Amino acid sequence: MDALKKNARILLDTDVPEYRYIPRPANPLPGVNRIGELMELMKAVLFPGFFGDDRISEDTQEYYMGVYLEKLYSMLNEQTHTVLCCFDNNDTSPVHSSSELTLAFMDKLPEIKRLLSTDVKAVYEGDPAATNHVEVIFCYPAIQAMVHYRVAHELLLMGVPVLPRIITELAHSATGIDIHPGARIGEYFSIDHGTGVVIGETCIIGNHVSLYQGVTLGARSFVYDSEGAPLNVPRHPILEDNVVVYSNSTILGRITIGHDTIIGGNIWQVYSVPPHSRIVQKKATTSTFSDGLGI
Numbered sequence: 255m256d257a258l259k260k261n262a263r264i265l266l267d268t269d270v271p272e273y274r275y276i277p278r279p280a281n282p283l284p285g286v287n288r289i290g291e292l293m294e295l296m297k298a299v300l301f302p303g304f305f306g307d308d309r310i311s312e313d314t315q316e317y318y319m320g321v322y323l324e325k326l327y328s329m330l331n332e333q334t335h336t337v338l339c340c341f342d343n344n345d346t347s348p349v350h351s352s353s354e355l356t357l358a359f360m361d362k363l364p365e366i367k368r369l370l371s372t373d374v375k376a377v378y379e380g381d382p383a384a385t386n387h388v389e390v391i392f393c394y395p396a397i398q399a400m401v402h403y404r405v406a407h408e409l410l411l412m413g414v415p416v417l418p419r420i421i422t423e424l425a426h427s428a429t430g431i432d433i434h435p436g437a438r439i440g441e442y443f444s445i446d447h448g449t450g451v452v453i454g455e456t457c458i459i460g461n462h463v464s465l466y467q468g469v470t471l472g473a474r475s476f477v478y479d480s481e482g483a484p485l486n487v488p489r490h491p492i493l494e495d496n497v498v499v500y501s502n503s504t505i506l507g508r509i510t511i512g513h514d515t516i517i518g519g520n521i522w523q524v525y526s527v528p529p530h531s532r533i534v535q536k537k538a539t540t541s542t543f544s545d546g547l548g549i
Contacts, residue, residue: 281339289420292329297401298322300367304391323360331356334414341415355412362408369441373400376444380464395429396445406435439463440495447501454490460513463493466501474507474524494529 264270268277298306299322302315310318335352374397378390391397402425406418418435426432431448433439436455443459445451447467453459457471473489491505494513503521505511512529521533 279340282336283340284333284336284417284420286420286424288329289333289417290424292326292333293402293405293421293424295322295326295329296405297398299326299363300370300401301391304388327356327360330359333417334409337415337417355414358412359408366404366408369404370397370400372441373397373443376442376462376464377446380444381446395431395448399425399429399431399433399445399448400443401425403433403435403437403439407437407439410435437490450502455486456488456508457490458492460493460495460497462496464498466499466519468502469499470504470506472504472506 267273294305297304299319302319303310306322307318331352334356338352374387374390377394377396378384378387381390384390384394402421406421409421410418422433422435429448431445431451433451433453434455434457437453437457437459439453439457439459440461440463442462444464445466446464450468450470451465452470452472454472459471471491471493476484476489477487479485488508490508492508492510493499493505494511494515496514497511497517498515499505499511499517500519500521502519503517503523505517505521505523507524509524509526511517511523511527512531514529515527515531516533517523518532518534520535523533527533
């Protein structure tokens, strides 16, 4: 038991130089498991009848929606209050701010649902393997990732700290799709398969854009301040309307991919391209060699 007490003191010692990056919080931190429960409830609100209590019928759906919304407000207000207490340094009362922010977010739910409906339609129409819209909602990781992203994006726009990142990282862990909540994504957005997709913080994506698995929309370089810290400036690509990016392509830097462009698979793109472009690999060549020559 003495060993346990000794190690407890060491682990809580904030004077150890290497520990200074992990400060002891003065207030309770957000609960990741609780936020996961919140997002499951969010899905039940945004897709009535698909998630939540499977006993819901047409006669009881209005009652259940009211119950879900009341519970959602309570859970979101709780977590918003927590992150404001931990990470917000302004002089506004966290209790007052969290309730106002949460109520304002609740008014965003109809628009979030509308955007998600366009995403479902885009995924369904872009995949002949999808038999109906119900299958897309239940089974496709892109929809789960977009639920988390669209909720997190609105919270970020409202100035809620940290919570949006936790929400998108929960989806990242579950689906392999990494979308920063700061990215701006238009209507009818689809991701096919999805594993390995990365969308950076300052990306701007137009309407009717499709990405395939392994696509990276990333930064090519960073701008640093006088102390050597990277600055948060626009550094990710802009994809205009009706762009398709096929699997395992990487698009880097603050470049613009013009509307109605197709980026083929396995492309490394660091320059802007005009509308109606077709970017593909050069035609493959074949050669013969023996005894290791040519490898």
